[in-house]
Amino acid sequence: MKVLIIEDEDLAVAKLKRSLLSIKKDIEIVGVTDSVESSVAWLESNPAPDIILADIELVDGQSFEIFNRTEVTSTVIFTTSYDEYALKAFKVNSVDYLLKPVQKEELEVALNKFSNWIEKPRTSQTIDPIVVNVENLAAQLQERLHVKDYRKRFLVKSVQKLVSVNVDEIAYFYSDDKLNFFKTYSNKRYVVDYTMDELETMLKPQDFYRISRSFFVAPDSLEQISDYFGHRLALKLKPDHDKEVIVSREKVTDFKNWLGK
Template sequence: MKILLIEDEIKTAKALGQLILSINPTAKILATIQSVEAAVKYIRENESPDLIFMDIQLADGLCFDIFKLVKVVSPVIFCTAFDEYALEAFKANGVDYVLKPFSRESLTAALDKVVHLKNFFQTHDNALPDLEVLLNKIEVRGKKGFLVFKNNKYLTIQTENIAFFYTHHDTTTITTFDGQEFPVNQSLDEIYQQLAPHQFFRINRQYLVNYTAVKEVEHYFTRKLVVSLSVDTPDKLLIGKDKTGSFLNWLDSR
């Protein structure tokens, strides 16, 4: 098995490689890469490995940027000290998700999983179409509701009733479709990881909007978009030209 390691911590990469070889002495570590830029270059210029071990937080950004810049066909085992990226990882060739610090047991289970999947698809020629049909039927479900505290009371706000989340001066606020506002003790980044990506979109650093709340979208200066919601927002909602394509695809993905 030919394995590529994408890990920005040299000591961690070395320990990971040694542990992999101790579990599977026939494996070959092709290279150890520390950045998104270097990973993209390697994948473009070399034959695809049998497996990639990929750290999520690299020296120059998140590993998910790799998938935006180059086609990755190899299965990926994601390695990280945090678990908030699990959903995004499994949308990006992920076959397993191993938390640091690594253990022999977790790596053995992950490698066994890769072998079992490979053997399954080799012996079931019609499995891939069936799997695609199944995946197309799966609805990614996010967090159902958020616990808030207001007027000395704890309340649960159902996610489907939330028009948008916004942040101002390090305070994150929920705004519902009926115009009520509730402070919430989480950052916008933390909230975004808990939401169904087909339902909410991060249009800029300050706003996460519900698909149902989008009323109108217009072209703006320098290839930007301005978005109007069915609920009033404290600020004009502008989408930069780097996000206009993904936003329009999100709107059209129903």
């Protein structure tokens, strides 16, 4: 069994080597790389190993980038310090994960999983788990691991004071006369010192929807939704807004889907 180790911590490499060599006598560690660049170079200039043990966080990025840049047909076992809850749904045939520090017993289970598979009788109907699309699986894992830290509050000016307003107090954001504002459910209005595009990166998509270039709404701010000419929608908000609030035509379908989630 040929194994490539992708790991940038010397102590972790040493421990993996010891564990691997003590688990199976036929294991051959064919290479050790410590970065995305060196891993891609190794994979493109050497025969594919049977197993790749890959740490997620490397010195020059995440190991997922490796699978975007070169074809990988080996079984992949990710090693990671991320919370197990985030990874529970990710065990599939050709991709596994181990939490760091990697325990010899858990590594042995993962290797046995691979050994048992290659020893099974093959038929023409057998789906080869080693050629599962690693890129897609890595993208799924990456999505689970990276929960964006959205804005929880805004610091705004009120008369001569600064006030911190929690996001869950905000009903909607809007532009008016080259300034951007938000209005709270208690009907207080504040100027916010961010562009609408900047706000889009700060607001959790489940909590606010950008219905047009100049307006974000929260679900609880919607008092009434009505059809409007031009295949658009008109919104009545709470607290009330003094101008028409329209969902642009190209946003209508997505807006309805957002409300239904």
